[in-house]
Amino acid sequence: MKIIHTMPLLIRGDSSYNEDLRMAKNCFESLQSSDDNFVVIYNQGCLSNDELNHLLSSFQLPSVILGNGTNVGIAKARQTCFEYIWNHFKEVHYISEIHVDMVFPRNWYEPLLDLLENSDEPMISPGILTQYGELQPIGNSAIIPETIEELIKLLEDSARNEVHEGFVHPVVHKANALREIGGYDTRFIKGKQGYEDDSLLVGYLYYMGTRTNWRPKCYLKSLVYHATMAQRMSLPDKHLDFDLNGVGLFFQHGAHGLKQLSKIHKNATTFDLLLEKFSQIL
Template identity: 45%
Template sequence: MNIYMIPFFINKENYNEDIAMAYQCLESLSYSKDVNLLIFNQGCLSNKELSSILQKFNFNYKLLGNGENVGITLSRYIGFRYIIENYYHIDYVTEAHVDMIFPPNWTEPLIDYLNSSEEPMISPKIVTDFPDEISPNTITSLEARIKYLSAKGEDKITHGFVHPVIHKLSILKELCPYDVGFLTGTQGYEDDSILLGYNYYMGTSKKWTPKICHKSCVYHKTLFQRFKLPNLSESFNKNYQGLKLEYGSYGLKELARIYPDNNFFIGEYHKSIVNPDMYRKYNKYIGENDIKKCCTNKKSSRFIINTDEEKTECLLKFPDDWWSRCYEYTWASNFSEENDTCLDAACGAPHPFKFYLASICKNVYACDIDTDILDKNKILSRVSEYFDEEDVKKAAKYIDKIKFSNSSLIALPYENNKFDKVYCISVLEHLTVEDIKKSISEFYRVLQKDGLLVLTIDYPTTDLNLLVDCLKNTGFKFVDSFDPKIYPNAIYSKLIGGLYCFRLLLKK
């Protein structure tokens, strides 16, 4: 059994539009079977007026609140506590809003996914606009918009979090969702609070992130309640301070991992460090005492640290803003040998590693989806955008030794068991989960027995646990140890919300 938890707010300044949207929301829900609603009346309508609206539809509903806008945080807290205490027999709780339109039985594929996984929650795909001919501002029927949503589903899972969201009540009971003892403002950071609760419930070693199931698609107009509350910045600040007290600085660090495209939380985490100078002392100690140990263990798979071997060039001199390549290429170059037949997979037109391989190895292949890769003059032109004239001449010296192919990683144009080594440097983070799986299968196919796969990835834009599982399931084995711990001296960039770099060495 599933119950919807919906805060019902109609803004007086926008009454006609908001009430029309709410009617569309409720009517769209009426096309689903067995709809149970817990409504919290947040304002504008009396409970009697709201009940008269709800009675027009075939819902089982319970009404909380009295028309006072108590805010997002408290209304959600009250709703969840009421459900936990009074609906103990149900399995799922769906958080939704009255500015949404739902296709019939949209929850079914999401609940099927929850039933078949350990995930504590799942969201659907969201659209925020309709084509002009069926937009909510036209007289087009609601049925036309529902039909549009029903056709937008697709069979894939991605990382992300949106409302509506379906929770497993059995897990939700283990948390204190939207804890108003800490979140004392009317709104702000309540979603982050519940995500951290789930993160710790699942276990931080799993590097859990919320997910979106694209099999269902829901329309969400705007968060029209959120941005019409008074004293908004004060409320957000109260809840942010409460969030920090509830989960601490490491909670901010976990949110930075969960939201890799948002640099706010990683910045706040770094600001919260009491004495960052101690990290530098630690790094100096490691550098003075253990640099030989760190550098000699070249076959371990782990996060790259700032005491790893670093060079200023890989045949060509690195641009100053290439924060990780000086480590990645230096490490990867350890495995190239004179008699190798090797592949630089997704090599990039201007990147230098393929030229380095050509200066060392017997047979060098390089592929990329960029069509410039088939024109050597265009390649050298692209090289000149990053490197000086001397480096362009070095690239030109070796370019004819490289066999180029315009191809995707998911369909490599090479025969089975062809390569001694396959190199793929900071590429997989740009692919979908399905394409990562296909690419790894292709790497396995084209490698010789005992051939090496030399990988680096950006983290957390790549799901490390998922990647490792995929590599093992394909048949790859780690050459040496695997260590997923992020050390204080791991190399780090503030790009796209904060990035680390992980290296992996595997064999077929």
């Protein structure tokens, strides 16, 4: 086994339940076709662990369920999955971060592992096709087919041997590099969502060395469907979590880290505004 996948799984209740369950089934059905399909899931609700086990029993998908159905946040869930893998699967060289609103071609990770094995890159993303038909990070467009089978064929046919700067999910990490930077430091990233990816990107930049001008990259020889539903943006009090994690990001990486994130994301004003906000406190 070369790679293990991680997923914080949140199935929302009420009017979103059926849609979230449909996405989960499509995701699991597509993931099971890959040779390496072991997934560590952190259950964040609203299914019980027994209900989630029952759902997974419909698929040929080896898995471990962590958590108990409580939404502890993205960073804590991901970090718990990472630590489980580091402790129980030390021989596995690669760890992915996947989402419930994704559909995967068979062995989608293989081109990404080939690139990582033959480069100094600590992590790599595939290209993604969104529900709006946008191919990120390059911005091309396509018409989304009606069936999963047609969608997977479109992803396979649209792949190209190109590397572009950019950051999207899913992500494949070199397990040793991820462990070296510590993963998500939940002493700082305490909120349920917001800036957790940015905390990793700064960590990788320092790991690679600022003189290298490292940037996250996408290898379009692998394409994955990611609806980018912003599922968790419908949760209450999300602005409080973003504010909390914004403070945590500043305490973790400081003004220099925020400046680096503006460069990584190519003039993202979010980090300039954060820096201005915190500089006024001093």
